[in-house]
Amino acid sequence: MSQPSEMEIFREFIRKKGLRYTPEREIILREILKIHDHFDVDELYLRLRNQGHRISKASIYRTLPLLIECGLVQEVYQEDGHMHYEHIYGHEPHAHFRCLSCRRVEEFQDERLEEVAEEFRRKHGAEIKRVRYELLGYCAACLKEG
Ligand SMILES: [Zn+2]
Ligand SMILES: [Zn+2]
Structure with missing residues (x-):
């Protein structure tokens, strides 16, 4: 039995919540999975923008709590008044x-x-x-x- 992928987990979670699965949310998750370090919203926003995605910081701020709630991302630490995150699914707790x-x-x-x-x-x-x-x-x- 193979573990469900991050995308599958997220899709299922969104479906159960009765939310709409938007391509935007998927792009945000895909980018987060590429970051193998801690990141903040500004960094994520810039990475997406540099790839030509027009995704607002507001959508990132709206998507992160969903990713946290379904266990794919966690808040790591607060610095200079903003939160840093990391993806955790499939990673040893640390x-x-x-x-x-x-x-x-x-x-x-x-x-x-x-x-x-x-x-x-x-x-x-x-x-x-x-x-x-x-x-x-x-x-x-x-x-x-x-
Ligand atoms: Zn030092
Ligand atoms: Zn960490």
């Missing part, structure tokens, strides 16, 4: 370290994060959909420079 000086973002994995979520779930009877864990500080290179 946490982030963000350097406050050079703004480098590093990903790391630690199974203990899942354990904390599991323990919380048991204790509080909650349903955990996503684990988001972020360390903020200064990277070794920045510390060296003082």
Whole structure:
């Protein structure tokens, strides 16, 4: 049994919500899947524009919550007042370290994060959909420079 593709998941989700499946939304998702790093709306907008797509930032802002809701994209961190995202489907869950000086973002994995979520779930009877864990500080290179 093969896993459904991102496109299939998104189409099915849109259908279940009773929304219209627009080519625009598909173009946005396709572009996001090509970005193998964290991105923000401005970056995504520019990438689309450079390829000749006329997609407004407003449509990107409208599409992102749908992609998050169906589990294809997640919010990663807020910087300078705007959110950065990444696509997550088919990727191992990971946490982030963000350097406050050079703004480098590093990903790391630690199974203990899942354990904390599991323990919380048991204790509080909650349903955990996503684990988001972020360390903020200064990277070794920045510390060296003082
Ligand atoms: Zn740094
Ligand atoms: Zn990441």
